[in-house]
Amino acid sequence: MAADVKERTAPFSERQKMKAKGRQVMLRPAIPRDAEELRRRLARVVREGVYLDETPDSLPDKQEKKEEIQEIQDAGGMYTVVEVDGEIAGAAILKRGNRGISRHTARFRTWLTPGYRGMGLGRKLMEYTIAWARTQEVEKINLDVWSSNDRAIELYKKYGFKVEGRLRKQAILHGKYVDEVYMSLFL
Template identity: 30%
Template structure:
């Protein structure tokens, strides 16, 4: 799906959240590798599960065409500095829900970009009549968990010892969901 561009000015910085376009594929391919290497909060280490330019073009095409998919980017100073996706299922039994994921370049943390991409996605979810949004978050990512809770998400469960990082330690993953009003 496509949303209208949304402009923000925070702490003297201007950024725009908009739908991803095929021309973004090159930047997204390199940005994904960068972002995976900047924090342990992501599922991947830098370079893992690499998506090339053609792969991103196809992903953007698919997300644009499908009613239950959304792919947004955040643009600051002419560069893509973050992105998020809502991905739904083609299976009828799961067609009422989407899974959300977001990432923002570390040098742009603190400007509310992740929060605004989440809010834009949730607005889209509500407009589409989608009843449930799910996400997974590293259990030690307290800031993200608080953001999700203040946005209406609740913990559905915890995957114990779900991830093993480069330090050899295991980490839990928290599964969260936000339901449409009145649905549980």
């Protein structure tokens, strides 16, 4: 029991190595050199047409992605990649509220490419994100998710996120209306 308590109170590290399903996993801050691979992998997720309200044409190019990483980090936010066996498998982003009245909040976004789902990486990214947010004095994490994404909603609820609202029939996925669900976690 004492080891468990010690593990939960250990200092946060921006670079975390672990194993998942026998594979090497690394969570670390994104760097400019990741931009092209992040752009390619995110485009793969967008092409699925299920998780993100974007099109491949709307995604930033390599230079814009580099600038996005830098801007988020310079503004006190988090842009983290998860690597599996040295390849980027996904990302988690916390964009801080404006430096004024909403600075205590952050908007969460995450994605994993096909082939890396079901490995527990979503849980690892969620734990990393919450721990990072606590070290940065973020008081509230906000996110939105399609109502059809049961797996993500259950993960968020497991970590204490509560539904704050929804926009009914906000998207059409596979010919059916889905709601956009707004959730938040107070730290």
